[in-house]
Amino acid sequence: MKRLAILGSTGSIGVQALDVVARSGGRFEVAALAAGSNADLLVEQARRWRPRAVALADPAAARRARELLGPGGPEVLEGAAGVTALASLGEVDVVLAAISGGAGLASTAAAIEAGKTVGLANKESMVLAGELLMRRAAEKGVAILPVDSEHSAIFQSLAGHQRPHVRRLLLTASGGPLRTVPAAELAAVTPARALKHPNWSMGAKITIDSATLMNKGLEVIEARWLFDVDPRRIDIVVHPESIVHSMVEYVDGSVVAQLGVSDMRGPISYALAWPERIPLELPALDLPRLGKLTFEAPDPARFPAFMLAYRALELGGTAPAALSGADEAAVAAFLAGRCSFTRIAEVCAEVLEALAPEPVGSVEQALAASDWGRRQAERRVAG
Numbered sequence: 001m002k003r004l005a006i007l008g009s010t011g012s013i014g015v016q017a018l019d020v021v022a023r024s025g026g027r028f029e030v031a032a033l034a035a036g037s038n039a040d041l042l043v044e045q046a047r048r049w050r051p052r053a054v055a056l057a058d059p060a061a062a063r064r065a066r067e068l069l070g071p072g073g074p075e076v077l078e079g080a081a082g083v084t085a086l087a088s089l090g091e092v093d094v095v096l097a098a099i100s101g102g103a104g105l106a107s108t109a110a111a112i113e114a115g116k117t118v119g120l121a122n123k124e125s126m127v128l129a130g131e132l133l134m135r136r137a138a139e140k141g142v143a144i145l146p147v148d149s150e151h152s153a154i155f156q157s158l159a160g161h162q163r164p165h166v167r168r169l170l171l172t173a174s175g176g177p178l179r180t181v182p183a184a185e186l187a188a189v190t191p192a193r194a195l196k197h198p199n200w201s202m203g204a205k206i207t208i209d210s211a212t213l214m215n216k217g218l219e220v221i222e223a224r225w226l227f228d229v230d231p232r233r234i235d236i237v238v239h240p241e242s243i244v245h246s247m248v249e250y251v252d253g254s255v256v257a258q259l260g261v262s263d264m265r266g267p268i269s270y271a272l273a274w275p276e277r278i279p280l281e282l283p284a285l286d287l288p289r290l291g292k293l294t295f296e297a298p299d300p301a302r303f304p305a306f307m308l309a310y311r312a313l314e315l316g317g318t319a320p321a322a323l324s325g326a327d328e329a330a331v332a333a334f335l336a337g338r339c340s341f342t343r344i345a346e347v348c349a350e351v352l353e354a355l356a357p358e359p360v361g362s363v364e365q366a367l368a369a370s371d372w373g374r375r376q377a378e379r380r381v382a383g
């Protein structure tokens with residue numbers, strides 16, 4: 001039996017991970033749960049799964065959870081340090097990193113340092129400090145198993161092949177809810193419209209990133225480090241049906257893809273159960289009913305955000321971290337009605353070009369660069 005710490009348990013990935021646990025026939029035990037401030041849902045989850053410890057980043061929420069759980073309940077830790085501490089608990093075998101944003105980096109790094117297998121949903125960890133984390137994981141002999149659907153697909157399609165045999169990685173993108181919207185209409189897009197993803201039900205930040213295509217840019221950076229592939233050999237293909245989750249093109253021209261219904265419980269269970277596979281009893285892929293699968297090139301004129309990720313990789317060092325921080329701030333401003341949809345990518349581009357990148361020597365340095373990007377973006381949004 002594998003013992004899990006699910007960090008971000010109250011979010012889209014966290015809730016689906018607990019559904020995977022429920023369907024797994026007792027293969028997993030929930031040893032720890034963590035969230036930001038949603039004490040009520042965390043307490044409900046703790047009552048059902050009886051972890052040894054839980055944590056809430058928000059101290060007031062942690063106090064509420066302690067009151068609700070009462071004596072005899074799990075230990076309730078608080079603050080960022082409490083969340084990070086769960087990643088290295090002795091009772092934990094696998095850490096599912098499913099916190100949203102740069103806030104997930106410290107606990108991912110702590111899990112690696114503690115020698116835990118990591119199921120990585122939090123792509124920002126790789127964006128902020130991918131080179132550093134992969135080096136430490138190799139030194140510690142830690143497996144980082146991708147949960148992001150595209151990276152899970154690439155991991156499965158690589159099937160142990162050697163890097164010299166790989167010509168290109170092909171990351172598929174749905175194109176998001178605004179794929180067919182003309183350029184002239186994009187500035188007036190409302191948060192409600194941008195939040196209507198055609199295929200996936202996800203947290204707000206990643207859904208807006210899907211709409212701008214920044215999500216695909218962040219995924220290029222994630223793939224660059226997870227699979228140690230030069231960014232010039234990572235291409236994006238728009239595939240509105242989200243059935244082909246990504247592909248690997250080999251030097252002999254053969255292309256291997258992973259297909260499946262658009263349901264994150266697939267990649268989550270793959271990472272948690274790896275190297276085994278478990279039956280989930282989810283709806284099967286029905287290709288005759290789908291009839292056809294379509295593909296097109298991404299449009300950098302309407303959706304320039306994904307190009308910024310290639311630019312950040314070219315700049316190197318702290319540039320991806322600064323881009324990620326700027327994007328978090330710009331997306332929050334858009335959701336709060338403080339900037340337009342098209343301003344998100346403009347602000348990110350301005351911040352990236354204002355940066356003097358430095359090598360990323362530590363997690364703290366990566367977080368500082370992300371904070372710098374966030375502050376720069378906030379200033380530009382306000383100005």
Ligand SMILES: NC(=O)C1=CN([C@@H]2O[C@H](COP(=O)(O)OP(=O)(O)OC[C@H]3O[C@@H](n4cnc5c(N)ncnc54)[C@H](OP(=O)(O)O)[C@@H]3O)[C@@H](O)[C@H]2O)C=CC1
Nearest residue numbers: 008010011012013035036037038057099100103122202203
């Ligand atoms: N949703 C999806 O289908 C996919 C998501 N991902 C990635 O997975 C990650 C999670 O995404 P998603 O589940 O959609 O996000 P959600 O916004 O739905 O959930 C975020 C989770 O993180 C918790 N959280 C937020 N801030 C903190 C913090 N400072 N400390 C501890 N916990 C915190 C939230 O707690 P609370 O509820 O209390 O705020 C919540 O449990 C992201 O990095 C995303 O890019 C990748 C591929 C697909």
Ligand SMILES: CC(=O)[C@@H](O)[C@H](O)COP(=O)(O)O
Nearest residue numbers: 148149173174175176210215
């Ligand atoms: C489910 C998942 O992995 C998301 O990251 C997804 O890729 C978002 O959809 P887009 O392809 O629209 O960015």
Ligand SMILES: [Mn+2]
Nearest residue numbers: 148149150219
């Ligand atoms: Mn993805």
